[in-house]
Amino acid sequence: MDKFLISGPCRIKGQINIQGSKNAALPILASTLLFDNAVVIENLPRVKDIDTMLNLLKSLGSNIQIYNNKKTVRISRIKNSKYLASYSLVKTMRAGILVLGPMISKYHKSITSLPGGCLIGARPVNFHLNALKKLGMKYEIKKGYIHASSKGKLKGTQIKFSKISVGATENTIIAACLAKGKTTLKNCAIEPEIKDLTNFLNSGGAKIKWVGKRTCQIIGVESLNQTRYSVMGDRIETGTFCVAATISNGDLKIKNFNPKIIQTEINILKKTGAKIKTSKNEIHIKGPKNIKNINSIITKEYPNFPTDLQAQFMVLLCKAKGRSSITESIFENRFMHVAELRRLGAKILIKENRAIIAGNTQFIGAELMSSDLRASVALVLAAIVSKGKSTINRIYHLDRGYEKIEKKLQKVGVKIKRLT
Ligand code: UD1
Numbered sequence: 001m002d003k004f005l006i007s008g009p010c011r012i013k014g015q016i017n018i019q020g021s022k023n024a025a026l027p028i029l030a031s032t033l034l035f036d037n038a039v040v041i042e043n044l045p046r047v048k049d050i051d052t053m054l055n056l057l058k059s060l061g062s063n064i065q066i067y068n069n070k071k072t073v074r075i076s077r078i079k080n081s082k083y084l085a086s087y088s089l090v091k092t093m094r095a096g097i098l099v100l101g102p103m104i105s106k107y108h109k110s111i112t113s114l115p116g117g118c119l120i121g122a123r124p125v126n127f128h129l130n131a132l133k134k135l136g137m138k139y140e141i142k143k144g145y146i147h148a149s150s151k152g153k154l155k156g157t158q159i160k161f162s163k164i165s166v167g168a169t170e171n172t173i174i175a176a177c178l179a180k181g182k183t184t185l186k187n188c189a190i191e192p193e194i195k196d197l198t199n200f201l202n203s204g205g206a207k208i209k210w211v212g213k214r215t216c217q218i219i220g221v222e223s224l225n226q227t228r229y230s231v232m233g234d235r236i237e238t239g240t241f242c243v244a245a246t247i248s249n250g251d252l253k254i255k256n257f258n259p260k261i262i263q264t265e266i267n268i269l270k271k272t273g274a275k276i277k278t279s280k281n282e283i284h285i286k287g288p289k290n291i292k293n294i295n296s297i298i299t300k301e302y303p304n305f306p307t308d309l310q311a312q313f314m315v316l317l318c319k320a321k322g323r324s325s326i327t328e329s330i331f332e333n334r335f336m337h338v339a340e341l342r343r344l345g346a347k348i349l350i351k352e353n354r355a356i357i358a359g360n361t362q363f364i365g366a367e368l369m370s371s372d373l374r375a376s377v378a379l380v381l382a383a384i385v386s387k388g389k390s391t392i393n394r395i396y397h398l399d400r401g402y403e404k405i406e407k408k409l410q411k412v413g414v415k416i417k418r419l420t
Pocket of ligand 1: 024
């Protein structure tokens with residue numbers, strides 16, 4: 001198993017390019033199952049989850065050609081469609097459930113593995129199933145699989161999600177594209193990745209309109225046709241590098257990302273003392289000598305502060321002068337990084353879903369264990385500003401979502417090595 005060796009402390013200085021968004025690319029790739037003709041998708045991040053989704057699509061009969069160093073794919077229409085999304089593929093990546101909506105909509109049949117829980121929480125898929133059922137899908141759960149079917153086309157209707165869910169919103173929007181008539185979805189998630197998905201689908205002939213802040217209207221069409229689309233930049237990778245620059249008193253130019261998308265995060269970073277200049281597709285960030293504490297960050301649905309940056313900001317606040325707090329309101333068990341950060345010297349108290357961070361931490365390097373994708377990158381950030389050597393084990397979690405992170409970090413001054 002690969003691990004990282006990091007010698008700290010390091011100061012981040014230089015320029016990096018942001019990868020395509022993993023969380024936008026995954027639903028976009030799943031939705032190619034709807035198309036009758038070939039689609040070309042550009043700016044894919046070269047990360048493990050994308051490989052998993054491409055393997056899943058192949059197993060469902062998609063024909064996939066890969067170009068441009070794996071950043072571009074051409075996916076052509078399904079021949080001899082298969083209907084089984086197997087456990088072996090879906091268990092490693094919960095976004096595998098996103099093939100259910102398009103399969104039912106296009107082929108009226110699917111056997112999709114239930115994703116199961118993961119370390120950060122139970123993560124059920126009841127909102128996906130309830131919404132697809134309202135569109136006409138019937139299903140039964142047998143031996144860990146969702147056996148689903150519909151009598152011909154799905155039928156448009158009005159659905160109000162009881163709770164905001166990114167994945168359920170995506171699955172339902174995709175399914176409604178080929179349904180009969182009009183679907184109105186209320187209380188939708190409005191993460192930028194979902195807007196990227198609807199832009200992609202519209203570019204292929206779908207009729208999707210946002211008609212209110214959280215209301216999406218879809219008029220079903222007969223078919224979706226060819227398109228070429230470039231995936232948006234990754235806001236979580238951007239946020240992670242912004243923290244890296246801030247925490248290390250760094251000076252970093254971040255290219256290929258529209259700063260307007262992460263206004264909430266930029267405002268918090270400014271409060272910690274970072275100096276930030278933005279232009280259309282660039283962020284220039286300089287970290288302060290003394291990081292200021294922040295009281296009461298709360299993770300919440302977009303446009304609020306994202307749960308996927310919670311662990312990274314916690315590392316930053318460990319180095320702040322004074323006490324800070326972060327409340328996690330999306331997932332029930334997303335503080336696994338805390339135990340590892342404590343091993344580096346952090347003083348963090350957990351009270352239910354709130355972390356109270358003492359601040360003024362002088363991290364000392366240690367041997368660490370990755371637990372999930374975002375927790376792992378938080379450990380990398382902490383190791384960058386720790387005194388001495390750190391080893392981070394099980395970095396396969398990181399490879400799921402960050403493209404060659406060690407190469408990018410080496411380029412901006414981090415002493416990091418991958419040991420295989
Ligand atoms: C997506 C992101 C993930 C991010 C999360 C929250 C992708 C591939 N993943 O995950 O990186 O952390 O949004 O921003 O885009 N829930 C239910 N029943 C459901 C669905 C969700 O109870 O059917 C709960 C979840 O357990 C969680 C909350 O709703 O507590 C939000 O989850 P959701 O927005 O659906 O997250 P994902 O789409 O899985």
